[in-house]
Amino acid sequence: MRIHRLEVEAFGPFAGRVVLDVDEVSAAGLFLVHGPTGSGKTSLLDAVCFALYADVPGARRKQALRSDHAAPDAVPQVVLEVTVAGRRLRITRSPEWHRPKKRGDGTTRVQPAVVLEERLGGAWTALSTRHDEVADVVLDVLGMGLKQFASVVMLPQGDFAAFLRATPEERREILERLFDIGVYSDVEQWLADARRDGAAGLDDALLALRADLVRLDDVLGALRPDGADDPDGATLAGTALDALPARLAEVADGLTDRVTASLAALDAAESLEALATQRLAGAQEVLGHRRRGEQARARLAALDAAADEHAERVRTLDAADRAAGVRGHLTALDRLRAEADARTADLDAQHDAVAALGVDLAGTDAGDAAERARSLDDVVAALARDTGTARELATGLAEGTRRRDGLVARDAALADEVPVLRAAVEAAEATVTRLSGDGARVAPLAAAVEEQEARLALHDGVDADRRRVEALQPTLAEARTAVSEALAALIALQQRRLDEMAAELATGLADGAPCPVCGSAEHPAPAVAVDPVTPEQLAVAEQAVAGARAASAAVEGEVTALEAAVGTRLDVLGGATRADVETALEQARAEHADAVTAAASLATGTAELRVRRSALERLTAEQDRLAATLEALDERLAEVATEAEATTVRLADDLAQHAGCPCGGGADTRRHARVVTALTELATASASVSDARARLDAASEDLAAALSDTGFATAREAAEALLGVADTDRLRDAVLGHERDRTAAAAALTEPEVLEALAGDAPDVDALRLAAAEARRTVLAAGTEHDALGRATRTLERLRPGLEAACAAVADRAARQARVRELADTVGGTGGDNTLRMRLTSFVLAARLEKVAALANERLAVMGGGRYLLEHSDDRAARGARSGLGLRVLDQWTGRSRDTASLSGGESFMASLALALGLADAVREEAGGLDLGTLFIDEGFGSLDDDSLEQVLTVLDGLREGGRAVGVVSHVADLRARIPHQVVVTKGADGSGATVRAAGAAPAA
Template identity: 40%
Template sequence: MRIHRLEISAFGPFAGTEQIDFDRLSAHGLFLLNGPTGAGKTSVLDAICFALYGSVPGARQDGKRLRSDHAETGAEPRVTCEFSARGRHFEVSRAPAWDKPSSRGKNGFTVQQANTLLRERVDGVWVEKSGRNDEAGAEITDVLGMNRDQFTRVVMLPQGDFAAFLRSKAADRLDLLQSLFGTQRFEAVEAELSRKAQLARAEVASLNSQLELLLARAEAETAALELDTAEAPDGTDADGRLAWLKTQTAAAAADRKEAAVAAELLRAGHAATLDAATSRAARQARLDAALARRSAAEASASALTLKADQLGLHRKAEVLSGQLQAVVQAEAAEELAAAAMAGAARELDAAAAADPELVALRTAGTEDATGSGAPTGARATAALRTVLGDLRSVRAVLNAGLPNEEKLSGLKARDARLSQALGGLRGARDAAQGTSDALRAESETLLAGLRPLEELAAEVQLRVKEAESAEELVIMVGRYAAAETACLAVTERRGRARDGHQERRQHWLDLREERLANAAAELASQLRAGVPCAVCGSTDHPLPAPAAASALAVAEAEQAAEHACAEAEAALAAVERDLADAQREVAVLAAQGGTTAAEDARLDAVLARDRAAEAVRAADDLAASRARQSALEEEIAAAGRAAAAAVSDIAQTESTIVAVREQAVSLELALNELRAGHPTLGERIAALDGATAVLERTDTARARLETAQTRTAEALTSLEQALPAAGFDSAGSARAVLLPADVAAALEAEIRAGQDEAARIGELFASEDVTLAAQERETDGPVAGDVVPALRLEYEAAERFARDTALASGLAGKSVQTLGRIAADYAALAEAGRAPRDRAALLVAVADAARGAGDNTYRMSLNTYVLAARLEQVALAASERLTGMSDGRYTLQHTDAKAARGAKSGLGLEVVDEWTGKRRDTATLSGGESFMASLALALGLADVVQQESGGVDIETLFVDEGFGSLDEQALEQVMDALEGLRDGGRVVGLVSHVGEMKQRIGTQLQVLKGRNGSTLHIADDANG
């Protein structure tokens, strides 16, 4: 990795823009970064780190403090770094977040977010790679092969940090080494081994829990047997205890089975005794029930005789039930007909009183409505029918007049519609007149505004051309700026090409001079015995010049340098041609107005676009206004036509209304005679229809009354003729003995039940059980009441005992089976757990060894072991540097000596004094010795980390401060060691303000401090 150029703007102490040409510094291999304290030497290194990784090391990582306090208020802080690595060329530009003054207020600020631009030079052209902070950082980290922490310890050697590392304890070195070498994967291996060991231990614990659970199940299974465990094996001998439990449970099961058989025999004996006593008691109870039923039947015999007599009289009267029922029904029908006739008469009187036109109804209503006399009823019926005929004749006449009444209604409705239409026509006339007036006013206003629009519309083409010209000027200004930038870039290329050509030419001339100085030796190296000399032609070569071993190499180098000089000269000529083309393009663009100020050109273009847009809008508005004017003229004409049509329709409608109203008046007079005081013919017809219905109902009611009276007389005659034959002298005596149907059915059922009970009692006393019970009572007397309950209690006790002993026997047998299964499961599980136990023991041992526990004497974990190997490599690499710096006296050596008080070991470091052969702690070194050791350690660590990072070639290296602690001899030795770092083209920058360093190193990057901020200046042999 080589840094070519660094540009710093408003960053740290640098208020303006500072540029550092690292290619110029690199030409000398070793340069000094110096300046007074606080000037900003470290800020230069911070700027490099920020450009590459977006942050700075140490406590200065707050992005808001990176902006220079000396910079102008609106100046953007930015760092740009151009570098190459792995054969690729990049440029990264970063700006931290900062508060930019707001453009809308005097005191406000706007937060500007951090931004990044990463570009790569491909085939001579910059190609943008990324504009995101994270993507650019990932790309740079991948190219450099180092993260920020590794970069600040490998490229920028912080001498103070390594001095602390040199003096720290072994355990404190772990963090730095791990961050540099990235050994987190070994910690992950330790964690994975611990996890697997924990899982294996958990698996074994689960197996043990299952075995303990099986043993507990066995104990619980035999708990109900209450075994004597005095001689049983304890819980440590699980197999022996399981076998003992199984044997004892089998013995207990056999004992309980014998007890269950004896209890069952005892229960059977009690059951037989109880059955015999229960059967005798049941027979005695049936005998007592039969005796009670016979006594009850004998007591109810007289009552049954009376009920039989009552039922006989009912059967006789039941023969006359049809005639009696007919008389009752006829009398009831007659009463209903009389009531209906009276209601019809009242309704007839009410209808006659309500309508004066129907006076004949009142006459018909005076007739006898009760129907008590035949002549009177006949006269009333005839009168009713006469009135009905008259009403029907009048109704026929009224029906003929209904169409005229409908016509009158139609005329009135038409009058109302015409009146409503007349109002609408008048409103339409007024609206048309208002619309016409409004349209005329709008037309006048529109005509007044056409003139300004016509003037603007006439300038459309002119203003559009002016806008196009202004746009072309903006483009031309941009092209001129780009061309000028390109020209500057080509100028820089020409400078670099010229410098390169001069260097190659000078190199070629130096080699040529060296070759000429050694021309005799070169010619002498070509002489051969017997071969003529190319200069004198002699075949004798008595005193040839001493041949130099490098003569041929110098000649070859001189030819190569000449070829390189020619190539550089051709490249310079090509760049000069490119510069001429670029300058010519700048001149052409300047002649076309490219030198116009960009802001002026942009403002002129905006103004021209606005003027053109204004003219275009005016042309559009003019076209729209003219179209609206034409439409207004048509709408005004249409509004006039609509007003005239409305006036004509109003006159015609008024004439029609007058004619309709005259027809309605004449028709109204003719219909009033037919209505006879009613509002309408329909109402008069409805009144007549109501009266007709009343008369018809009255006629119907009178006919029904006459029919009912006839049927009542016929029913009475039939009943009087049937009474003597049934044995009754009157209808009342027959009704007195008649019973309701349900009462008669109940009497008949009681009589039949008494007869059936007597028959069943006879059968009961003839049965075998009752006969045997009577004989037992005569012989042995009645059974005592408490014998059966006592026997039942004895039987129930025997039954419970038999059930309990059977249950205990079954449980004991089941326990034997369960214990057999538990023992088999226990043996299988114990056998299956052997392999997991062995695996767990192995994993625990490996995990303990990996994390430095257990039998690990040094308590060195796997991660520490790997870092110890890396530290051993670092000590070897550092010793090579320290030997030269200390005149061969000191070397660094890694030690894994066991730490005191059981602390972790493996990262020890000690210094070996080769003059005395003694080893001692690094903390015993003096200040100068400590600086040399820490510097050697930093360089050695950089070499090892470089190898571990995939062989990244670090071509630029910075060493920070600490030289002031060295004496003159030590400083000489350190400088020799640092001079050696330049081998292979490496560039070394030393950060120091020691005066002697300024005298020894001619190429310097000077940081100049001032009240308005710091500036940078490169001083070398060519330019002091």
């Protein structure tokens, strides 16, 4: 994979658009990415990862990738052009971000976007805009995920320095992320799951077997008397599994014997019970016959004693039956006599009502008088209508006259009010116009106040920054002094070491061995160190210089940022003094307050104007309605007066026609209706009385004929003999019951069984009942025991094959579980045979680590002058910890292996860099041997001396073979002179920038 071009915009610390032609600097094979701390060097590498994988390595969240320095509407975007697997691809990707809303305040979420293009036929062709499809293409051509890519293409030295000194368990976790050992992890997990599942299955099988045995023990235990011991020994649940089949056979044989004995006992008990039951039934039958005979004798004696009462009931029932034949005639006669009396009383009341109205019939028939009065009903109705009309017209005429007087008075009052209200409306309109103009200036004046307040805040910021700069000057001077002192100390140590270099070389001389300087095998006067300088002292001095420089740079950066902020604020102020700004602010605030007051009064004035206009419109409309109403009212009063005169003429004609009416004539129409009603009711009552008396006479004749037929002399005698239906039924039942009881009692005393039972002694039924109950209890007990033994036998026969099979299955499962547990413990690193406590995945990773160490040593042999080699160690860890992923360093000068933590800072850097390159090569081989045309190495060069730096750069030059480009990411100043092709990253208050600088060329954007 080779990176050609990288473009970022509003991404990380880069506020604007940055375009990097990587081909321009990578053509030389080795290029430098440098800039101050925090400028965004690593963000360029994050941009490459984000373009490919829509994510970044490390702890940074992809939701926070948009630059905080960018304009609110700037679109965050990364464009990456690469060649991978022979394909030229361009990926344009944007993260999720929030842009300002086009309408209103606030922001709206923008979804992440991606565009994948391929260079085909000299032009870019779009392949996909879907995230999942782009991810599939990237994974297909690269063959690795984000974590592997970040470890193979972008080598973070801090991570591999930690890997160099990590414990075996920590190193295993790192290697698992880099190498695909999923198959071996699956084997480990499968065996662990099989061990767990097998143990659970074995426990379940044992529990199920024990549960069946306990149930069988319960069944067998119920066969023993309470408190009795098991005659056969221990329970089945407590029996060993290997002895269980024999124990089951023994229990089965014992149950068979007991079932046979219980069956014989049950047959004997049932025979005794049948005999006792037969004797009890015979005694109960004799006792029943004897009781029936005694009851029959007692019943006949009682019936003979009540013979007179029975005869009287017979006579009464006969008379009641004959009287029932005239019941209807008696009832009809009583009803018709009451009806005739009621009609006569009603007729008398109607005569009184007519007399009360003052009507004198003078021998005239009431029906004729009523007919004559009804013939004048139409005249009376017309008289009533005309009387009501005349009354309504008179009332309406008076009311209309009063209403007209009120309307005329209101019209005169409105004529005075309208001109006054019209003048008030004109005055309110003038006031609203004036306030509207003044209130329109509120917003511009408020903006002017805010502007002056912001300018005054700029003055406050200038004063605060200047005070901060003055306060930092002593600190800056102290930091610069500390840098000078630390550099002087470092230079002194370096000089001392150079002075003692001969003595240091002399410590490695041996008799007969050639001198590494002159080659002589003789060493007559080896130098002796007077004041030796150790590498640790140099490392401490270098760290002191780096720390002092960092502290000084931090203070200088803060001062520079403060001075830049002061200059920016003064440019905005444009030379205006604080007094000028304060005067302008005071004037703007006063004008704004006046405008606010006017705006507040405008609402009140506008409301008052609306009220006055509404009142004027209401009064004007009322004047118009009054004029129309008066005109219509005058016309209506004239019409009512004309109609009243016509009604008076009709009333006189109606009275003349009504003069000869039986009611006496006159204008009282209600009296006419009452008289008509009374005369009509009187005629109806007279006819009803005549009809009722005729029907009463006919009913009397029918009753006399019926009394003669039933044998009664008078109607009174028949009425006294009558009984109610319920009484008659009760009397009839008593007569029939007496006769029925006598017949039944006499029949019972003639039966042979009853006569025989009465002739002998009564049997002892209670004694026979006790004997039968005892025989039944014996049968039930014998049956219960036999049934229990039968159920136990069937239960044992049903469970025995399954229990024997379960015993065999549990034994097989236990043997298999032992084998699985042993294998899982061994693979998981916890088995007794696994002396190194190494898991299967660790064993596989150990082979990978051996390969990594071999690849790393190829580079370390050049960088370290051949002194150090990395070795994989599988020594057993202390205190039972897991082993197999140890890493040590072999010092070929001494021939001894030692811990990697004993390396100095520069040596650790070279070892970790070699380890990183070795890991990258190993991961790349496992990923299919993908050729990586571009490689980045991030930081760590500050710990190297000049010779070591040359050795490292020699190795990096070797990485360029085959056209590979190596990018070194560092802020070390010495690298700028050694690596001419550079990507320069700068930072500032408005965000970072980046430019490409090729050898011998001026910086280019």
